[in-house]
Structure formats: C-alpha cells, structure tokens
Amino acid sequence: MVSVERVAQPRFTWTVPEGILPAVIAVSATVVAGYTASTLETPITSEVGLVAVLPPAYWIGIVTLNVIFAVSLGRGRPNPWLPAVLLGCLVVALYGAASLATPVPRAEVAWRHIGIADTLLRNGQLDPGLDAYFNWPGFFALLAVLSSATGLPPMQLALWAPVVNALLWLAALGLVVRTLTTDRRLVWLTLWLFCLANWIDQDYLAPQAFGFFLYLVVLALLLNFLGARTSPGWSWSPAGRLGWWRERLPTDPLAARRVAALLVVTVLAVVIVVSHQLTPFMLLASVTALVATGRVWASALPLVIAVMVIAWLVYPASTYLAGHPPLFVNGVEAAAAANVSERLAGTAGHLLVVRIRILLTGTIWILAAAGVLIARRRGPHDARPVVLVLAAAPFALLPAQSYGGEMLMRVNLFSLPFTAFLAASALLAMQPVLNHIRVVALAVLCSVLAVASVSSRYGNAQFDMFTAAEIDAAKRLYELGPADAMLIAGGHPTPWRYREYEQHRYRTVQDICESAPDAAICAQLVHASARREQSGAMVLLNRAVKSSLVMQGAMSDIEIDGMEKTLARLPGVSKAFENEDARIYRIEPYRQVG
C-alpha cells in the first residue's frame, strides 16, 4: 500500500488585527448617520423634534454602534482602544446630529453667551452692573481669548461645542471611574450609559459645561491622589466616629504629589468659582460629602472652597448678590413644582417628549438602585459607598434654588456619572464574560436608550433650531434699529443678543405679558413699554418663538396672531422687515413735549 503524504501548501493569508474590522464598521456607521443627519432641513416641523425626521439610515448607524459595543463588552477583556473609538463615534452621532443638520448653533442661550464674550473683548473690562453673567466672567473671558486668538467665528465654536464638551466630560469621567473599579468593562459601560442618558443638554457653549468638566477633573484628582483609606470598623458613637475619621490614611504615599494635586485642585476650584453660579455649590457638596465619609484625605478642602465661594459672592459678585440670594430655601415641594409639574404642559408631542425624558432618567435610576442591591460585593474595596455619596450629594441643593426651574436637571447632570456607574454595575453583575443572551439584551437596551436620548435631547428642535430666515431677521434687527433702541423678541427662542449685548435693553413679549389676560392687552402692554423708551423699540416676532409658545402651552396660535395684529394697528407702529419666518416692527417713542 502506498501512503500518500499530504504536503502542506504554503498559504497566503491576510488576517485583520483584532478590533480593526469592528472599528471600521463603527466609523462607517457614524459617517452614514452623520451624512443622513446633514440632509435634514430647518425648520423641523415635528412636535417631537429630530427623532421624527431623522432618516432610517441614521438609526441603522446608531443601532450598529450599540451592537458593536455590546459585542465588544461580551468578551472578558475588551480590546483597550475599540471602546474608545466606539465612544467617539457615539458622541459624534448623538451630540453632533444637530450641528451636522444646520450651520448655526441651536438654542438661544449659546447666542447670548457669544454676545457676552463679544462685549468683553470689545470693551476690555468688566462691568458687573450689566447682568449676572458679568459677575461670573471666567468662562466668558476664556471664550473671548479663544475666539480672538483662533480667529474662528464664535458661531463655529458654539456649533461644535456639544461634541467637544461631551468628549472632555467623558475623558474626565473615565479618570474618575477607573479609580472606582479595576473592571475595564464597567468603566466603558459607565461612559456609554452616561453618553446615552445625558439628554440634559447642558453641553453647549456655556459656563456650566466648562464648570462640569473642571468638576469631574477635580473629583478625578481627589480620588486618584488625595484619597483616603478608612479602617473597616464602625462606631455609632460620636467619639468613635470621630476617631474612625481621624485614623484614615492617605492612599497616595507620596506627600509631594498630594501637595501638587491639592494645588491643581485649588486652581481649578478658583476658576469654577469665578465662572459659574451653581457649580461651586455642587463641588462644595461633593467634596464635603467625600471628606465627611472619610474618602478624601484633604480635610480642609471644603473650608477652602467655602471661603472662595463666600469671598467671591461678597466682593466681586456683590453687585448681583443684592436682591438675588444665591441659595434660599424654597422647599422640596416648590422645587418639584418648578422643575417637574410646571413642565408637564403643552401639546401632545411636547408632553410625549417630557415623559420620555422622565422615563429615560427613571430607567437609569432604577438600574442604579439595582446596582446598589445586586452588584457583586467587593469587600473592603467596594466602591459603592463612595459612588452613592457622589450620586446623592447634588440633591442637597435641590430645595435651595429652583434655578429658573432647571435645578432638577442640573442635579440630575451632576448625579449622572455615578448613577450611570451603578446602573452599569447592575448590568454587568456577576458576569465575568457576558453570554449571548445578555449581549443581545444589552444591545437592545442601549439602542432603546439611544432612541430615547435623541428624542429627549432634540425634543425642542422645532423651536431651538433656527432657520436661515430667522438668522437673517435677527441680523436686520440690529441694522434697522436705532443704536440705543429697546429690542423686544416674542420669547426666548430667538437668535439674538450675539452682538451689541450691552448697547440695548432686551425684553420679550412673553415676559412683558406674563400677567396679561388676553392678546389685546398683551399688545397694549408691549406697545406702552416700547413707546416709553427714549428711542422707541424694535419688535422681532419669529417662527421659533411662536412654536415654543404653542408647544409649551403658554399661548395659542390664535392668541399670538391676535396679539401681532393688534400691535400692528396701534399708533407709532410700522412693519420694518418681513421674510418667511420673521417680522420686525418699529415702535416710535412718545413725542417729547417742550
């Protein structure tokens, strides 16, 4: 018998390095999602915002990213850089959708912030008497240098601010979370959930976005270099508790590095205090909670931050402080009314968006609660107590300020990094390697959260994304009006105040007519307040304002049109400009006698 020996033929194989293929698919999915978002046209007509008008290809891109992420977590040790690429793609697809759809920043506040920075760089000095912003000028001073030195139009900086801020937040949050766990999957899932659940929309060009980044970096420095270890024993007596607290030891043995970290923390805290009203209080609450629970070594730090906050309020911000206490106890009931129940009004579409926001936040909180209860116990290295402290600390401020009805949202933002961590702990509980069913479940959950995130974040797109005609009308408002005329807009969603910020008095019909019983009286009030001005006033009524008033249930279509018709007929009123999305009326002042 002849045996035939099989000779192995040399094979030319080309193997793709692990992680490359999913990364290429993820980048392609992001390009597709981004391209489809860029094909949208303003105005967005749906009452539920972008979610209703984004094409199917966008959603395919979003679902693809979530599936790849869930699969990558399914491995025991995920490739170290693939989740980073995926996270970058998710940020661009979610946070950059509106920036790709329109060439101008959305939300009126970003336009106002550009105007404040413009005032600083034109005048070269601070005037705290102008308004509250000039009492906390740090961020605007930074923005003035940034826009001048780069030579880029401030609108471009504002347009991409959400993407840049989200990336900075995630980088800083990554540093915080990796001090809490050695499980890399938990770190990445926390960042992913934070990205999905952050519908709060505070990442535009704003002091709070800058302050939140610095806040996270401060926490990262505290937990990395200024952390403390406590003994496992516990005493309920005050003396025993004090002894337990005093016996804590620094986690970083290098004293020089602790001092260096404390110096950097102090610099960042100073800039937070100088830049934003609310963030210093959030920082103070979190740092105090960490020190009180023996998690941070620098016991004097809360006192240092408190002195900074008080010193700033007493002197540089004293102009604003008169009549505007930074904190006053409203009570939880008042806070809940201003933050939740007063928002549950408006059209069916708007109500749906509000409910999705509540549901999205509630889901993360329920998962976080599960994380507290069922996540794997890690003995003395269990991070859950410190995470709970950081998640709960911002709530101390909830009854102290309604913050224009936004306090609950701000509290939610400051809690989110830690509720996301607990939620991620629940999803990964006791599973070193996720089985196929759990990978599929995770992909489905993340995809659903992504849809809810887009619905929540861009739910006001009908009135916070402006058309070219509205931008043009706002520009004409400044060109047509006298230099010192009062400028009146229908409401807050108006792309104005980006220039000549300090040269005009600004009011809105919404504010003037707060107590007006009907449209005719509203028109009379606007007319009277305009004519009393020495140079009269210019009134801009645009599409976005009308949408916002109707959607939020403040006024009906008929009332708004009735108010405009009545105003147009009153003496001294003439139409100065009109296009498809806006009209400008000039209101002459009362004739001077003598």
Added chain:
Amino acid sequence: MKRVEWIAAATGISGLGLPLLLAAGLPQPLRAVVAFALIGFVPGFAVTRLLGFGDNVMLVVVSIALSLSLTAAVSTLLLSLTAWSWLRCVYVLGAITLVASAVRLGRPA
C-alpha cells in the same frame, strides 16, 4: 540629553514660539491649531509634568483642564485690571509655559 528633558525643552520652546507665531499672524487653519494648542494644552502640560501625575491619560486630561483654567484666570485678571488684550493673555500663557519648563529642566536628574 534624556528624553524627559527633550520634552521639557520642546515645551519651553513652544511657550516661546507659539505666542510669537500668533503675534506674527498665521493663515487659517494654522492659526486655529496654534491657538488651540497654546490655550488648551501647552501651559497645563508644562505645569502638570512638573507635578508628576500618573499616566498619559491623566497627564493629557489634567493638562487640558489646567490650560483652560489658566487662560480663564489670566483673561479675567487682565479684564479686572482693564489691561485686556488677547495677545497679552497669550504672552502670559507663554511665560507660564517657559517658567514651568525651565523649572523642570533645572531639576536634578
């Protein structure tokens, strides 16, 4: 020269060169890149390396936070002194970078 010292020397040169490049006037997008580097990274990087914090991710994130904070602080101070100009602010940032790099270079190996 050790690698560490090369980085400190290069950072110091950036502290000197980037403000001068901005003052001289650069075409876009070079101007934006140089300005972002100086305002958002270089001074913080020089100071953070001096302090010896952890790994590269920590170094980069703290450098960005510190640079932006230093820019905000310097700009606010100049506004308070009614001496504000963006170029003056950029020069101060360059000076901070130079000093931090010089201290790093002057340290015994």
